[in-house]
Amino acid sequence: MSVSKRDDEEVETGELDRDEVFEMLSTQRRRWVLHYLKQQGEDRVDLRTLVDSVSSWEYETPAAELPWKKRKRVYTSLRQSHLPRLDESGVIEYDRNRGEVALTDEARKLQLYLEYVPEDDIPWSHCYLGLSGVSAVITALAWFPVSPVGELSAVALGALVxxxxxxxxxVHTYHSRRNRLGHEGPPKR
Structure with missing residues (x-):
């Protein structure tokens, strides 16, 4: 929750500010927690089940095959640090006594911060800008009767664009879904 000052008093605005979001999402384990909870939908999740999934993703080994110490390390980290931080920000509800965790509506706002462009990829904005340029060239070629585009009807030209x-x-929709919280399978690293 961000806090703003008004007349020397602090007022909670009820929304996360950008710096809080980036700080919260800077930790892989927190992103995995959000990913797992998003997969579960509206359901409350048992802390042990959450720990098994996060441990499995972190060590790239099925939870049943992980040594107790590795799962304990994840459990301790989530219980003492990550879950209280996410709860404090209002993104999850963490009932420490019952060992249950659930997403809140505030978590939906985090999705836009999780979109990323892989190093060897171009941003989608550049792709659409390039398509607009190609469309402009095709339209110009159709305006001046340059073969083969000049021979296209207006309907064919519109259908092509x-x-x-x-x-x-x-393609953009497919790629975006793979990067969303809660998509099928383990989250991307």
């Missing part, structure tokens, strides 16, 4: 943007949007 629509298809380019449609295919690009489908």
């Amino acid at each position: 629509t298809a380019m943007f449609g295919v690009s949007a489908l």
Whole structure:
């Protein structure tokens, strides 16, 4: 929760500010907690089950095959540090006595901060800018009767441009879903 000052008194605004979000999401374990909880939907999750999943992802080994010490390390870290921090920010509800965790509505706002562009990829904004440039060139070639584009009807030209943007949007949607909290399978590192 961000706090703003008004007339020398602090007022809770009820929303996370950008720095709080980045600090909260800077830890891989916290992102894994959010990912797992998002997969569970509205359900409250037992802390032990959460620990098994996070441990499994962290060590890239099924939880049943992990030594007790490794799971204990994750358990202690989540229970003493990460879950209280996420609870304090209002992103999760953590009932320490019952050992239960659940997402809050505030967690939905975090998704936009988790979109990333892999190092060997180009941003989608550049892709759409390039498609717009190609569309402008095709339109200009159609305006001046340059073969083969100049021979296209207005409907064919519109269908070509629509298809380019449609295919690009489908690919973009597919890639975005893979990066979302709670997508199927283990989260990306």
